[in-house]
Amino acid sequence: MVKGYKAETFIGSPGFNMPIELILTPQGDIYCMALRENRLYKITLEGEKEVYLDNIAFNACAVSADNTLYAYQAINGKVIKITSSGQMQTLYTVDEIDFSPGRKLLLRHDGSIYLVHFSKLLHIDETGQTEVLYDQMPYITNIYESSDGRIILMTERFGFEFSPLTRSLEQKFFIDDTGNTGYNGLTGDEEGNLYSVHGKKIYKINPDYKVSLLGETPDEGLSGIKYLPETQELIGGQHLKGGIIAFNVRTGQSREIIKGNGLVSPIAMAFSINGELAVANDDGANVTLVYPDGTCQLWFHYWSFSPPLSHLLITEQHTIYATESETVNPDKLHLKYVPPEGIIKGMDAPIFISNFAACGIIQDRDGNLLVSNTLEGTIKRIEKDLRITTLHTGLIYPQSMAMDKTGNLYITTGGAPRGGKFSAPFSGEDITIIYTNGKRETLPGCGGMYIAIGNDGNIYTTGGTEIRKIDIRSKRKEVIATGFTQTGGLAFDIEGNLLVSDIMENTITRISGFKKxxxxxxxxxxxxxxxxxxxxxxxxxxxxxxxxxxxxxxxxxxxxxxxxxxxxxxxxxxxxxxxxxxx
Known part of the structure; x- marks a missing residue:
């Protein structure tokens, strides 16, 4: 930290960065896959954790009697084998990667490996040879073998039983719940009962396929659930919150094993007039509301994880605007907004579709929205009656924006394009200033992910592991804080302190030392x-x-x-x- 400034933790690290799968070994050891960390942890019910394997990532996993792990890596479509000594071997690679969520890998009691791949159910042997067992599968989210040998496959609401003998699929039960099935959210106990996660709710399905609701988990549902016979609990990760929860199937009560914080690669940040801080989570694909005391609450979901980077704005009327990526076609984006009661009720936001790749968003003195368009290289104004006009053109990938008290506009521009269908880089290269008289000035090499204007009139940007200050008069660049893993969003609080998010550590740091x-x-x-x-x-x-x-x-x-x-x-x-x- 540079002399004159002081950094302190506002929101500390969660237990894990995206705990997506839990593994229960025959010996009773518990492992947790933290997907965004590329680490497999060994954990205890007392909340202790230690790194078991580093530089490893998978979406679903099963374990054999000799502690060999069999895992599916969605990022590259590989089924891998990991021995107890940590040696890895690729058994099979799919010809087309399936990124759809869920537990798609099954290690049967007889040692055979099943993989759900789009509409096919594949059998994979130890040599990597495959056989199609069924090729007309519905959209499957989870596969599991019960203690009595039944192979169960779940869609969002329907449960099926697959017969290896007749190679047939038969619907057996229906769960009347609109909540999404949990990521790796199907497991069972030694009596043949099944447990399925739907949103925050947990359902029990007995061996006769009778469905009953057991209860809800706090904040969000569970991922990677496993049944613990000693305590009669389901243990699972909250992959958006970053913690581990145990749910008692007899009482319906939950207890926290490892604490999370609700941030998953936090990027853009914006304050409300009441002091709440809205934080856009890149991998989390949601907005978290952070209260002044540091408590976090999931607010609403939206597509935030495709370039251009999302930005947030909360108006005096408590309306939040978030520039949001369109996953089908990332070059067509839209704005999502929450009406005034949304900040109280946490309701999902209606959508206003725009015709341009929205990135940075601020409001001018009159309350009009200014939105940067990375695809066209323009700044557009959206007036209160939703009329759209183009204010500035000829910019190279305009991204994050800020405005000073005299109305001068500061924009991060340039940077290496993502290529293909993506219309923006992850970070700007320069800062372009558009003065109120129309004159432009470019500050080369000063850009970053996000930009803010301090109460002192100087420019502040995030870039890599550091926070930079650019003196508005001399244009001299100075590093005021270092030690971050990957800086993200910026926001000044009411006291003038600078809040900075760390995308990789899932933290928010408060930097003081500014005039008050x-x-x-x-x-x-x-x-x-x-x-x-x-x-x-x-x-x-x-x-x-x-x-x-x-x-x-x-x-x-x-x-x-x-x-x-x-x-x-x-x-x-x-x-x-x-x-x-x-x-």
Whole structure:
């Protein structure tokens, strides 16, 4: 850390980065595949963990009696064998990669290997030879062999039994639930009962295929579930939250084994006027709402993991805008927004379709949206009546944007294109400044993933392992913080501290050392019924709620600038509002 600045952890690391599969060995050892870390961990029910294998990644896995692992790697379509000494061997490689989620690999009790590949059920022997057992499979999400030898295959709602003898598939049960089946979310116990994850709910299917609901897990569903006969619990990962949960099948109660934090490769960040921080998760494909005390809550899902990088904006009306990738055609993107009640109810967002590759998004002094178009190399304005006009053209991959208090526009531009159908690089190379008089200036080699303008008027960007400051007058570049694994998004809080996300570590760091002022006074409102809200919406949106002290005397630390000082009641209704200047 550069002298004058101090870094502290705001959101610490979760237990794992995408715990997608759990493995229970015949000896009772438990292993967890952290997909984004490329690590296989050995864990205990007491919450301890240690790295078992490094530089390994797979989506589904089974273990034999001699502790040999058989795993499927969706990224390259390989079925691999891993011995207890860590030696790896490729048994089979599919001719077309299937990225669809779910447990598609089965190691039967007799040692034979089954793989679900699109509409086919394959048998794979130890030499890598394959045989098609069935070639008209529905969309299968999970495959499992029960303790009594039944081969069960699940779609999102239907359960089937496959007969190797007659090579036939017969529907046996139906789960009336619209929640997505859990990733590797099917297992069973020694009595032949099955357990299936659907959203946050867990269902039991007895050997006669009678379905019953057991309960729900907190926050999100489980992935990679395994049954622990000693405790009669299902243990599974919460791959979006990053933790491990045990669910008791008798009581329906959950307990946390290893704590998660709700961040999965956090990128863009944006504050609301109440102080909540919205964080877009790249691999998580969702937005997490982080409260001022550091607690996290999943807000809504959206496609965030294809270039151009997602950006967020929350308006004074609590409407959130997120530039969102279209997975079928990443060059056609759209904006997703949540109406005012969404920030309270956490409801899924309706969609406003645009005709351009939206990337950076900010609002101008009048409340219009400015959106960068990486494909066209333009900046567009979306007015409140949704009219779209082009403000600036001729830019090279315009991405993240920021605006200073005089209205000058700062844009990360350039960078190596992704090629093919992707219309933007992951990071800018330069910073292009468009002044209010129309003049342009390019700062070469200063770009990064995200950009922000500090209260001091200087430019701040994320790039690789460091945070850079570019002096607005001299244009001199200075590194103010290092030690990150991969910096992501930037956001200044109400006190002027700079929050930075680490994409690989799933953390958010708070950097202090910026100028602060103090707002003091006395109020005559009932502290049990009213709160203070201090916020501004230009040139950036930031705010905070404060309790009124019992004696009415308040003292608030905040970055210098012009703010609205409001008194609100318990329902959020504004009782009074006035402008305040903090120096």
């Amino acid at each position: 002022g103090t707002l003091q006074g006395k109020l005559f409102y009932d502290p049990n019924r009213y709160k203070i809200r201090l916020f501004r919406t230009y040139p950036l949106v930031v705010g905070q709620l404060y309790s009124i002290p019992s004696n009415g005397r308040y003292s608030i630390r905040a970055a210098p600038g012009e703010y609205l000082f409001q008194i609100i009641d318990e329902s959020g209704k504004v009782i009074s509002s006035e402008k305040k200047t903090i120096k």
